[in-house]
Amino acid sequence: MFTFNSPTKIVFGEGSAALAPKELVAMGVRRVFIVTGPGRTASSEALGALKSGLEKEGLRHYHFAEAEADPSIATVARGAASFKQEGCDSILAFGGGSPMDCAKGIGVSVAEGRPIEDFIGTGLAFTKPLPPLVAIPTTAGTGSEVTNAAVFSLESAGQKAKKGTAGSTLFPRLALVDPLLQVSMPGALTAATGMDALTHAVEAYLSRGANPVADMVCLESIKLIGANLRKAYENGEDLEAREAMARASTLAGIALSQAGLGMVHGFAHAAGALGGLAHGLANAIILPFMMQSYLPVAESRLIAIGRALTGASTMSAPESAKAVAELGSNLGIPPNLSAAGLDEALRDVVFDDAKGYKRRGQSPRLYSDEELYALYLRIWSGSVTE
Ligand SMILES: [Fe+2]
Known part of the structure:
Protein backbone atom coordinates (compact mmCIF):
# COMPACT_ATOMS: atom_id res chain seq x y z
CA MET A 1 0.00 0.00 0.00
CA PHE A 2 1.22 3.50 -0.70
CA THR A 3 -0.15 7.03 -0.94
CA PHE A 4 0.70 9.67 -3.51
CA ASN A 5 -0.74 13.04 -2.60
CA SER A 6 0.67 16.04 -4.46
CA PRO A 7 -2.20 18.54 -4.58
CA THR A 8 -0.35 21.70 -5.66
CA LYS A 9 -1.42 23.00 -9.07
CA ILE A 10 1.73 23.59 -11.12
CA VAL A 11 2.02 25.95 -14.05
CA PHE A 12 5.45 25.47 -15.57
CA GLY A 13 7.22 27.44 -18.26
CA GLU A 14 8.71 30.70 -19.43
CA GLY A 15 6.52 33.61 -18.40
CA SER A 16 4.33 31.57 -16.04
CA ALA A 17 5.09 33.91 -13.10
CA ALA A 18 3.06 36.62 -14.84
CA LEU A 19 -0.07 34.50 -14.34
CA ALA A 20 0.00 35.11 -10.57
CA PRO A 21 -2.36 38.14 -10.50
CA LYS A 22 -5.08 36.48 -12.58
CA GLU A 23 -4.76 33.22 -10.64
CA LEU A 24 -5.11 35.13 -7.35
CA VAL A 25 -8.21 36.91 -8.65
CA ALA A 26 -9.66 33.51 -9.53
CA MET A 27 -9.08 32.44 -5.92
CA GLY A 28 -11.32 35.31 -4.84
CA VAL A 29 -8.72 37.12 -2.71
CA ARG A 30 -8.42 40.90 -2.20
CA ARG A 31 -5.18 41.68 -0.41
CA VAL A 32 -1.98 39.76 -1.04
CA PHE A 33 0.82 39.38 1.50
CA ILE A 34 4.06 39.15 -0.53
CA VAL A 35 6.98 37.35 1.17
CA THR A 36 10.56 37.72 -0.10
CA GLY A 37 14.06 37.77 1.31
CA PRO A 38 15.74 41.11 2.00
CA GLY A 39 18.20 40.72 -0.91
CA ARG A 40 18.15 41.07 -4.67
CA THR A 41 14.72 39.50 -5.31
CA ALA A 42 13.01 42.11 -3.10
CA SER A 43 13.93 44.90 -5.50
CA SER A 44 14.00 42.84 -8.71
CA GLU A 45 12.31 43.92 -11.91
CA ALA A 46 10.37 40.67 -11.94
CA LEU A 47 8.81 41.37 -8.55
CA GLY A 48 8.07 44.96 -9.63
CA ALA A 49 6.20 43.60 -12.65
CA LEU A 50 4.22 41.23 -10.43
CA LYS A 51 3.20 44.08 -8.13
CA SER A 52 2.01 46.16 -11.11
CA GLY A 53 0.11 43.11 -12.34
CA LEU A 54 -1.64 42.76 -8.97
CA GLU A 55 -2.58 46.45 -9.01
CA LYS A 56 -3.95 46.14 -12.55
CA GLU A 57 -6.22 43.37 -11.35
CA GLY A 58 -7.42 45.56 -8.49
CA LEU A 59 -5.57 43.56 -5.82
CA ARG A 60 -3.90 45.37 -2.96
CA HIS A 61 -0.63 44.06 -1.61
CA TYR A 62 1.78 44.35 1.28
CA HIS A 63 5.44 43.40 0.87
CA PHE A 64 7.17 41.62 3.76
CA ALA A 65 10.86 41.49 2.75
CA GLU A 66 12.28 40.00 5.94
CA ALA A 67 12.59 36.28 5.19
CA GLU A 68 16.28 35.75 5.94
CA ALA A 69 18.14 32.52 5.02
CA ASP A 70 16.75 29.70 7.18
CA PRO A 71 13.96 31.92 8.56
CA SER A 72 13.74 32.17 12.33
CA ILE A 73 10.54 31.61 14.25
CA ALA A 74 10.75 35.28 15.34
CA THR A 75 10.62 36.36 11.67
CA VAL A 76 7.64 34.10 11.07
CA ALA A 77 5.88 35.62 14.10
CA ARG A 78 6.58 39.15 12.83
CA GLY A 79 5.23 38.16 9.42
CA ALA A 80 2.06 36.70 10.91
CA ALA A 81 1.49 39.88 12.93
CA SER A 82 1.91 42.05 9.80
CA PHE A 83 -0.38 39.78 7.80
CA LYS A 84 -3.16 40.33 10.34
CA GLN A 85 -2.43 44.02 10.83
CA GLU A 86 -2.57 44.64 7.06
CA GLY A 87 -5.81 42.71 6.68
CA CYS A 88 -4.35 40.31 4.10
CA ASP A 89 -6.18 37.20 2.90
CA SER A 90 -3.59 35.41 0.73
CA ILE A 91 0.17 34.91 0.39
CA LEU A 92 2.53 35.19 -2.55
CA ALA A 93 5.99 33.75 -1.83
CA PHE A 94 8.69 34.88 -4.24
CA GLY A 95 12.29 33.66 -3.92
CA GLY A 96 14.22 30.58 -2.82
CA GLY A 97 13.38 28.03 -0.14
CA SER A 98 13.68 30.47 2.75
CA PRO A 99 10.92 32.93 1.72
CA MET A 100 8.69 30.03 0.63
CA ASP A 101 9.16 28.26 3.99
CA CYS A 102 8.70 31.56 5.84
CA ALA A 103 5.43 32.08 3.91
CA LYS A 104 4.25 28.61 4.96
CA GLY A 105 5.10 29.41 8.59
CA ILE A 106 3.16 32.67 8.40
CA GLY A 107 0.22 30.88 6.80
CA VAL A 108 0.21 28.23 9.54
CA SER A 109 0.42 30.81 12.35
CA VAL A 110 -2.45 32.82 10.90
CA ALA A 111 -4.63 29.78 10.14
CA GLU A 112 -4.05 27.90 13.38
CA GLY A 113 -3.97 30.98 15.59
CA ARG A 114 -0.82 29.86 17.38
CA PRO A 115 2.93 30.33 16.83
CA ILE A 116 4.80 28.02 14.48
CA GLU A 117 7.03 26.67 17.28
CA ASP A 118 3.98 24.97 18.80
CA PHE A 119 4.14 22.58 15.84
CA ILE A 120 7.87 21.87 15.74
CA GLY A 121 8.95 18.66 17.40
CA THR A 122 5.76 18.53 19.49
CA GLY A 123 3.74 16.05 17.46
CA LEU A 124 0.94 18.62 17.17
CA ALA A 125 -0.63 18.32 13.70
CA PHE A 126 -1.77 21.10 11.37
CA THR A 127 -5.50 20.97 10.95
CA LYS A 128 -6.66 24.27 9.43
CA PRO A 129 -6.27 25.25 5.78
CA LEU A 130 -3.76 28.04 5.12
CA PRO A 131 -4.78 31.23 3.32
CA PRO A 132 -4.32 30.64 -0.44
CA LEU A 133 -0.56 30.42 -1.01
CA VAL A 134 1.07 30.98 -4.38
CA ALA A 135 4.77 30.08 -4.58
CA ILE A 136 7.13 31.36 -7.26
CA PRO A 137 10.65 29.88 -6.95
CA THR A 138 13.61 31.95 -8.16
CA THR A 139 16.15 29.16 -7.52
CA ALA A 140 16.20 25.57 -8.74
CA GLY A 141 16.78 23.46 -5.66
CA THR A 142 14.41 23.57 -2.73
CA GLY A 143 11.23 22.37 -4.41
CA SER A 144 9.35 24.05 -1.55
CA GLU A 145 6.81 25.37 -4.10
CA VAL A 146 5.32 21.85 -4.22
CA THR A 147 6.25 20.36 -0.82
CA ASN A 148 4.34 19.83 2.40
CA ALA A 149 7.40 20.77 4.47
CA ALA A 150 9.18 23.84 5.81
CA VAL A 151 12.39 24.37 7.77
CA PHE A 152 12.94 27.02 10.45
CA SER A 153 15.77 28.20 12.70
CA LEU A 154 15.21 27.95 16.41
CA GLU A 155 17.33 28.83 19.39
CA SER A 156 17.04 27.05 22.68
CA ALA A 157 19.44 27.26 25.63
CA GLY A 158 21.65 29.49 23.48
CA GLN A 159 22.13 26.85 20.80
CA LYS A 160 20.83 27.22 17.25
CA ALA A 161 19.02 24.43 15.45
CA LYS A 162 17.25 23.97 12.13
CA LYS A 163 14.08 21.95 12.42
CA GLY A 164 11.65 20.91 9.77
CA THR A 165 7.95 20.43 10.05
CA ALA A 166 5.49 18.90 7.61
CA GLY A 167 1.78 18.45 7.08
CA SER A 168 -0.61 18.36 4.16
CA THR A 169 -1.93 21.89 4.78
CA LEU A 170 1.55 23.17 3.86
CA PHE A 171 1.26 22.27 0.18
CA PRO A 172 1.01 25.60 -1.67
CA ARG A 173 -2.24 26.09 -3.61
CA LEU A 174 -0.33 27.05 -6.75
CA ALA A 175 3.31 26.85 -7.94
CA LEU A 176 4.35 29.05 -10.83
CA VAL A 177 7.68 27.66 -11.99
CA ASP A 178 9.23 30.12 -14.42
CA PRO A 179 12.78 29.28 -15.59
CA LEU A 180 13.27 32.89 -16.76
CA LEU A 181 13.41 33.95 -13.09
CA GLN A 182 16.30 31.57 -12.48
CA VAL A 183 18.62 32.84 -15.22
CA SER A 184 20.22 35.48 -13.01
CA MET A 185 21.35 33.02 -10.32
CA PRO A 186 25.14 33.24 -9.83
FE1 LIG B 1 17.08 20.24 0.94
Whole structure:
Protein backbone atom coordinates (compact mmCIF):
# COMPACT_ATOMS: atom_id res chain seq x y z
CA MET A 1 0.00 0.00 0.00
CA PHE A 2 1.22 3.50 -0.70
CA THR A 3 -0.15 7.03 -0.94
CA PHE A 4 0.70 9.67 -3.51
CA ASN A 5 -0.74 13.04 -2.60
CA SER A 6 0.67 16.04 -4.46
CA PRO A 7 -2.20 18.54 -4.58
CA THR A 8 -0.35 21.70 -5.66
CA LYS A 9 -1.42 23.00 -9.07
CA ILE A 10 1.73 23.59 -11.12
CA VAL A 11 2.02 25.95 -14.05
CA PHE A 12 5.45 25.47 -15.57
CA GLY A 13 7.22 27.44 -18.26
CA GLU A 14 8.71 30.70 -19.43
CA GLY A 15 6.52 33.61 -18.40
CA SER A 16 4.33 31.57 -16.04
CA ALA A 17 5.09 33.91 -13.10
CA ALA A 18 3.06 36.62 -14.84
CA LEU A 19 -0.07 34.50 -14.34
CA ALA A 20 0.00 35.11 -10.57
CA PRO A 21 -2.36 38.14 -10.50
CA LYS A 22 -5.08 36.48 -12.58
CA GLU A 23 -4.76 33.22 -10.64
CA LEU A 24 -5.11 35.13 -7.35
CA VAL A 25 -8.21 36.91 -8.65
CA ALA A 26 -9.66 33.51 -9.53
CA MET A 27 -9.08 32.44 -5.92
CA GLY A 28 -11.32 35.31 -4.84
CA VAL A 29 -8.72 37.12 -2.71
CA ARG A 30 -8.42 40.90 -2.20
CA ARG A 31 -5.18 41.68 -0.41
CA VAL A 32 -1.98 39.76 -1.04
CA PHE A 33 0.82 39.38 1.50
CA ILE A 34 4.06 39.15 -0.53
CA VAL A 35 6.98 37.35 1.17
CA THR A 36 10.56 37.72 -0.10
CA GLY A 37 14.06 37.77 1.31
CA PRO A 38 15.74 41.11 2.00
CA GLY A 39 18.20 40.72 -0.91
CA ARG A 40 18.15 41.07 -4.67
CA THR A 41 14.72 39.50 -5.31
CA ALA A 42 13.01 42.11 -3.10
CA SER A 43 13.93 44.90 -5.50
CA SER A 44 14.00 42.84 -8.71
CA GLU A 45 12.31 43.92 -11.91
CA ALA A 46 10.37 40.67 -11.94
CA LEU A 47 8.81 41.37 -8.55
CA GLY A 48 8.07 44.96 -9.63
CA ALA A 49 6.20 43.60 -12.65
CA LEU A 50 4.22 41.23 -10.43
CA LYS A 51 3.20 44.08 -8.13
CA SER A 52 2.01 46.16 -11.11
CA GLY A 53 0.11 43.11 -12.34
CA LEU A 54 -1.64 42.76 -8.97
CA GLU A 55 -2.58 46.45 -9.01
CA LYS A 56 -3.95 46.14 -12.55
CA GLU A 57 -6.22 43.37 -11.35
CA GLY A 58 -7.42 45.56 -8.49
CA LEU A 59 -5.57 43.56 -5.82
CA ARG A 60 -3.90 45.37 -2.96
CA HIS A 61 -0.63 44.06 -1.61
CA TYR A 62 1.78 44.35 1.28
CA HIS A 63 5.44 43.40 0.87
CA PHE A 64 7.17 41.62 3.76
CA ALA A 65 10.86 41.49 2.75
CA GLU A 66 12.28 40.00 5.94
CA ALA A 67 12.59 36.28 5.19
CA GLU A 68 16.28 35.75 5.94
CA ALA A 69 18.14 32.52 5.02
CA ASP A 70 16.75 29.70 7.18
CA PRO A 71 13.96 31.92 8.56
CA SER A 72 13.74 32.17 12.33
CA ILE A 73 10.54 31.61 14.25
CA ALA A 74 10.75 35.28 15.34
CA THR A 75 10.62 36.36 11.67
CA VAL A 76 7.64 34.10 11.07
CA ALA A 77 5.88 35.62 14.10
CA ARG A 78 6.58 39.15 12.83
CA GLY A 79 5.23 38.16 9.42
CA ALA A 80 2.06 36.70 10.91
CA ALA A 81 1.49 39.88 12.93
CA SER A 82 1.91 42.05 9.80
CA PHE A 83 -0.38 39.78 7.80
CA LYS A 84 -3.16 40.33 10.34
CA GLN A 85 -2.43 44.02 10.83
CA GLU A 86 -2.57 44.64 7.06
CA GLY A 87 -5.81 42.71 6.68
CA CYS A 88 -4.35 40.31 4.10
CA ASP A 89 -6.18 37.20 2.90
CA SER A 90 -3.59 35.41 0.73
CA ILE A 91 0.17 34.91 0.39
CA LEU A 92 2.53 35.19 -2.55
CA ALA A 93 5.99 33.75 -1.83
CA PHE A 94 8.69 34.88 -4.24
CA GLY A 95 12.29 33.66 -3.92
CA GLY A 96 14.22 30.58 -2.82
CA GLY A 97 13.38 28.03 -0.14
CA SER A 98 13.68 30.47 2.75
CA PRO A 99 10.92 32.93 1.72
CA MET A 100 8.69 30.03 0.63
CA ASP A 101 9.16 28.26 3.99
CA CYS A 102 8.70 31.56 5.84
CA ALA A 103 5.43 32.08 3.91
CA LYS A 104 4.25 28.61 4.96
CA GLY A 105 5.10 29.41 8.59
CA ILE A 106 3.16 32.67 8.40
CA GLY A 107 0.22 30.88 6.80
CA VAL A 108 0.21 28.23 9.54
CA SER A 109 0.42 30.81 12.35
CA VAL A 110 -2.45 32.82 10.90
CA ALA A 111 -4.63 29.78 10.14
CA GLU A 112 -4.05 27.90 13.38
CA GLY A 113 -3.97 30.98 15.59
CA ARG A 114 -0.82 29.86 17.38
CA PRO A 115 2.93 30.33 16.83
CA ILE A 116 4.80 28.02 14.48
CA GLU A 117 7.03 26.67 17.28
CA ASP A 118 3.98 24.97 18.80
CA PHE A 119 4.14 22.58 15.84
CA ILE A 120 7.87 21.87 15.74
CA GLY A 121 8.95 18.66 17.40
CA THR A 122 5.76 18.53 19.49
CA GLY A 123 3.74 16.05 17.46
CA LEU A 124 0.94 18.62 17.17
CA ALA A 125 -0.63 18.32 13.70
CA PHE A 126 -1.77 21.10 11.37
CA THR A 127 -5.50 20.97 10.95
CA LYS A 128 -6.66 24.27 9.43
CA PRO A 129 -6.27 25.25 5.78
CA LEU A 130 -3.76 28.04 5.12
CA PRO A 131 -4.78 31.23 3.32
CA PRO A 132 -4.32 30.64 -0.44
CA LEU A 133 -0.56 30.42 -1.01
CA VAL A 134 1.07 30.98 -4.38
CA ALA A 135 4.77 30.08 -4.58
CA ILE A 136 7.13 31.36 -7.26
CA PRO A 137 10.65 29.88 -6.95
CA THR A 138 13.61 31.95 -8.16
CA THR A 139 16.15 29.16 -7.52
CA ALA A 140 16.20 25.57 -8.74
CA GLY A 141 16.78 23.46 -5.66
CA THR A 142 14.41 23.57 -2.73
CA GLY A 143 11.23 22.37 -4.41
CA SER A 144 9.35 24.05 -1.55
CA GLU A 145 6.81 25.37 -4.10
CA VAL A 146 5.32 21.85 -4.22
CA THR A 147 6.25 20.36 -0.82
CA ASN A 148 4.34 19.83 2.40
CA ALA A 149 7.40 20.77 4.47
CA ALA A 150 9.18 23.84 5.81
CA VAL A 151 12.39 24.37 7.77
CA PHE A 152 12.94 27.02 10.45
CA SER A 153 15.77 28.20 12.70
CA LEU A 154 15.21 27.95 16.41
CA GLU A 155 17.33 28.83 19.39
CA SER A 156 17.04 27.05 22.68
CA ALA A 157 19.44 27.26 25.63
CA GLY A 158 21.65 29.49 23.48
CA GLN A 159 22.13 26.85 20.80
CA LYS A 160 20.83 27.22 17.25
CA ALA A 161 19.02 24.43 15.45
CA LYS A 162 17.25 23.97 12.13
CA LYS A 163 14.08 21.95 12.42
CA GLY A 164 11.65 20.91 9.77
CA THR A 165 7.95 20.43 10.05
CA ALA A 166 5.49 18.90 7.61
CA GLY A 167 1.78 18.45 7.08
CA SER A 168 -0.61 18.36 4.16
CA THR A 169 -1.93 21.89 4.78
CA LEU A 170 1.55 23.17 3.86
CA PHE A 171 1.26 22.27 0.18
CA PRO A 172 1.01 25.60 -1.67
CA ARG A 173 -2.24 26.09 -3.61
CA LEU A 174 -0.33 27.05 -6.75
CA ALA A 175 3.31 26.85 -7.94
CA LEU A 176 4.35 29.05 -10.83
CA VAL A 177 7.68 27.66 -11.99
CA ASP A 178 9.23 30.12 -14.42
CA PRO A 179 12.78 29.28 -15.59
CA LEU A 180 13.27 32.89 -16.76
CA LEU A 181 13.41 33.95 -13.09
CA GLN A 182 16.30 31.57 -12.48
CA VAL A 183 18.62 32.84 -15.22
CA SER A 184 20.22 35.48 -13.01
CA MET A 185 21.35 33.02 -10.32
CA PRO A 186 25.14 33.24 -9.83
CA GLY A 187 27.24 30.11 -10.46
CA ALA A 188 27.83 29.16 -6.81
CA LEU A 189 24.10 29.45 -6.03
CA THR A 190 23.25 27.44 -9.15
CA ALA A 191 25.63 24.71 -7.97
CA ALA A 192 24.46 24.59 -4.36
CA THR A 193 20.73 24.71 -5.11
CA GLY A 194 21.09 22.19 -7.95
CA MET A 195 22.88 19.77 -5.62
CA ASP A 196 20.09 20.29 -3.07
CA ALA A 197 17.59 19.15 -5.71
CA LEU A 198 19.78 16.13 -6.50
CA THR A 199 19.93 15.30 -2.80
CA HIS A 200 16.13 15.43 -2.57
CA ALA A 201 15.75 13.07 -5.52
CA VAL A 202 18.45 10.64 -4.31
CA GLU A 203 17.33 10.59 -0.67
CA ALA A 204 13.68 10.13 -1.68
CA TYR A 205 14.68 7.31 -4.05
CA LEU A 206 16.73 5.56 -1.34
CA SER A 207 14.22 6.25 1.43
CA ARG A 208 12.31 3.52 3.27
CA GLY A 209 9.23 5.54 2.32
CA ALA A 210 9.91 5.21 -1.43
CA ASN A 211 7.01 4.23 -3.66
CA PRO A 212 6.76 3.35 -7.38
CA VAL A 213 5.31 6.70 -8.48
CA ALA A 214 7.83 8.72 -6.49
CA ASP A 215 10.59 6.47 -7.91
CA MET A 216 9.78 7.51 -11.49
CA VAL A 217 9.75 11.15 -10.48
CA CYS A 218 13.12 10.79 -8.71
CA LEU A 219 14.86 9.09 -11.64
CA GLU A 220 13.61 11.71 -14.11
CA SER A 221 14.83 14.47 -11.81
CA ILE A 222 18.27 12.82 -11.42
CA LYS A 223 18.53 12.39 -15.19
CA LEU A 224 17.75 16.07 -15.83
CA ILE A 225 20.28 17.18 -13.21
CA GLY A 226 23.03 14.93 -14.60
CA ALA A 227 22.51 16.31 -18.09
CA ASN A 228 22.04 19.97 -17.20
CA LEU A 229 23.51 21.15 -13.90
CA ARG A 230 27.05 21.53 -15.25
CA LYS A 231 25.68 23.48 -18.24
CA ALA A 232 23.57 25.82 -16.07
CA TYR A 233 26.60 26.37 -13.80
CA GLU A 234 28.98 27.13 -16.66
CA ASN A 235 26.59 29.32 -18.62
CA GLY A 236 23.76 30.81 -16.58
CA GLU A 237 22.16 32.15 -19.77
CA ASP A 238 21.65 28.63 -21.14
CA LEU A 239 17.86 28.68 -21.02
CA GLU A 240 17.46 25.06 -22.01
CA ALA A 241 19.62 23.99 -19.05
CA ARG A 242 17.80 26.40 -16.71
CA GLU A 243 14.45 25.04 -17.86
CA ALA A 244 15.61 21.46 -17.24
CA MET A 245 16.95 22.34 -13.78
CA ALA A 246 13.71 24.12 -12.87
CA ARG A 247 11.81 20.98 -13.86
CA ALA A 248 14.24 18.73 -11.96
CA SER A 249 13.92 20.78 -8.79
CA THR A 250 10.12 20.79 -8.81
CA LEU A 251 10.04 17.03 -9.53
CA ALA A 252 12.43 16.37 -6.65
CA GLY A 253 10.18 18.45 -4.39
CA ILE A 254 7.18 16.35 -5.39
CA ALA A 255 9.11 13.16 -4.61
CA LEU A 256 10.45 14.26 -1.23
CA SER A 257 6.95 15.02 0.06
CA GLN A 258 5.87 11.47 -0.78
CA ALA A 259 8.95 9.43 0.10
CA GLY A 260 10.80 11.51 2.70
CA LEU A 261 14.47 12.36 3.15
CA GLY A 262 17.31 10.84 5.17
CA MET A 263 20.53 11.50 7.05
CA VAL A 264 22.11 13.68 4.34
CA HIS A 265 19.57 16.30 5.39
CA GLY A 266 20.10 15.40 9.05
CA PHE A 267 23.78 16.32 8.85
CA ALA A 268 23.15 19.30 6.52
CA HIS A 269 20.61 20.89 8.88
CA ALA A 270 23.05 20.60 11.80
CA ALA A 271 25.99 21.95 9.76
CA GLY A 272 23.76 24.80 8.56
CA ALA A 273 22.36 25.76 11.96
CA LEU A 274 25.62 25.49 13.91
CA GLY A 275 28.26 26.24 11.28
CA GLY A 276 26.33 28.51 8.95
CA LEU A 277 27.00 26.22 5.98
CA ALA A 278 24.59 26.88 3.10
CA HIS A 279 22.02 24.09 2.81
CA GLY A 280 22.76 23.01 -0.76
CA LEU A 281 26.51 23.14 -0.25
CA ALA A 282 26.27 20.97 2.88
CA ASN A 283 24.09 18.43 1.07
CA ALA A 284 26.44 18.36 -1.91
CA ILE A 285 29.38 17.47 0.35
CA ILE A 286 27.54 14.87 2.44
CA LEU A 287 25.52 13.08 -0.26
CA PRO A 288 28.23 10.92 -1.90
CA PHE A 289 29.55 9.73 1.51
CA MET A 290 26.09 8.62 2.56
CA MET A 291 25.52 6.92 -0.80
CA GLN A 292 28.78 5.03 -0.33
CA SER A 293 27.69 3.94 3.13
CA TYR A 294 24.49 2.41 1.68
CA LEU A 295 26.37 0.09 -0.69
CA PRO A 296 25.59 -3.10 1.24
CA VAL A 297 21.85 -2.45 1.45
CA ALA A 298 20.86 -0.53 -1.69
CA GLU A 299 23.07 -1.76 -4.52
CA SER A 300 20.49 -1.87 -7.30
CA ARG A 301 19.03 1.51 -6.38
CA LEU A 302 22.49 3.08 -6.29
CA ILE A 303 23.20 1.65 -9.73
CA ALA A 304 19.92 3.12 -11.05
CA ILE A 305 20.89 6.52 -9.62
CA GLY A 306 24.33 6.42 -11.26
CA ARG A 307 22.90 5.38 -14.60
CA ALA A 308 20.28 8.14 -14.54
CA LEU A 309 22.86 10.73 -13.51
CA THR A 310 25.52 9.86 -16.07
CA GLY A 311 23.53 8.26 -18.87
CA ALA A 312 25.94 5.29 -18.74
CA SER A 313 24.40 1.94 -19.64
CA THR A 314 26.42 0.08 -17.04
CA MET A 315 27.71 1.35 -13.75
CA SER A 316 28.61 -0.19 -10.40
CA ALA A 317 27.15 1.08 -7.12
CA PRO A 318 30.52 2.44 -5.87
CA GLU A 319 30.96 4.27 -9.20
CA SER A 320 27.57 5.87 -8.68
CA ALA A 321 28.64 7.51 -5.40
CA LYS A 322 31.86 8.65 -7.06
CA ALA A 323 29.91 10.16 -9.99
CA VAL A 324 28.01 12.35 -7.51
CA ALA A 325 31.29 13.42 -5.85
CA GLU A 326 32.78 14.17 -9.28
CA LEU A 327 29.77 16.31 -10.24
CA GLY A 328 30.24 18.23 -6.98
CA SER A 329 33.92 18.72 -7.63
CA ASN A 330 33.18 20.02 -11.17
CA LEU A 331 30.90 22.59 -9.53
CA GLY A 332 33.55 23.77 -7.06
CA ILE A 333 32.10 21.90 -4.07
CA PRO A 334 34.75 21.18 -1.36
CA PRO A 335 35.45 17.49 -0.65
CA ASN A 336 34.44 17.47 3.03
CA LEU A 337 33.01 19.66 5.81
CA SER A 338 36.39 20.68 7.15
CA ALA A 339 37.50 21.84 3.69
CA ALA A 340 34.28 23.89 3.50
CA GLY A 341 35.64 25.94 6.40
CA LEU A 342 33.73 24.54 9.38
CA ASP A 343 35.59 25.17 12.61
CA GLU A 344 37.16 22.10 14.23
CA ALA A 345 35.47 23.06 17.52
CA LEU A 346 32.08 22.41 15.90
CA ARG A 347 32.82 18.85 14.87
CA ASP A 348 31.18 16.98 17.73
CA VAL A 349 28.49 19.60 18.34
CA VAL A 350 27.25 19.20 14.77
CA PHE A 351 27.17 15.42 15.18
CA ASP A 352 25.29 15.59 18.48
CA ASP A 353 22.58 17.69 16.84
CA ALA A 354 22.42 15.59 13.65
CA LYS A 355 22.02 12.25 15.40
CA GLY A 356 18.64 13.40 16.72
CA TYR A 357 17.31 14.08 13.19
CA LYS A 358 13.67 13.06 13.12
CA ARG A 359 13.90 11.39 9.72
CA ARG A 360 17.00 9.35 10.60
CA GLY A 361 14.88 6.21 10.56
CA GLN A 362 13.94 6.74 6.91
CA SER A 363 17.51 6.18 5.68
CA PRO A 364 17.93 2.80 4.00
CA ARG A 365 20.60 1.70 6.45
CA LEU A 366 20.15 2.22 10.16
CA TYR A 367 23.26 2.89 12.19
CA SER A 368 24.08 2.86 15.86
CA ASP A 369 25.36 6.22 17.12
CA GLU A 370 28.92 4.83 17.10
CA GLU A 371 28.67 3.67 13.48
CA LEU A 372 27.12 6.95 12.42
CA TYR A 373 29.90 8.87 14.17
CA ALA A 374 32.60 6.87 12.37
CA LEU A 375 30.89 7.67 9.06
CA TYR A 376 30.55 11.32 10.05
CA LEU A 377 34.29 11.60 10.71
CA ARG A 378 34.86 10.69 7.05
CA ILE A 379 32.36 13.37 5.98
CA TRP A 380 34.19 15.81 8.24
CA SER A 381 37.69 15.36 6.86
CA GLY A 382 37.86 12.32 4.58
CA SER A 383 37.38 11.74 0.88
CA VAL A 384 34.90 9.70 -1.13
CA THR A 385 37.75 8.35 -3.25
CA GLU A 386 39.78 7.07 -0.27
FE1 LIG B 1 17.08 20.24 0.94
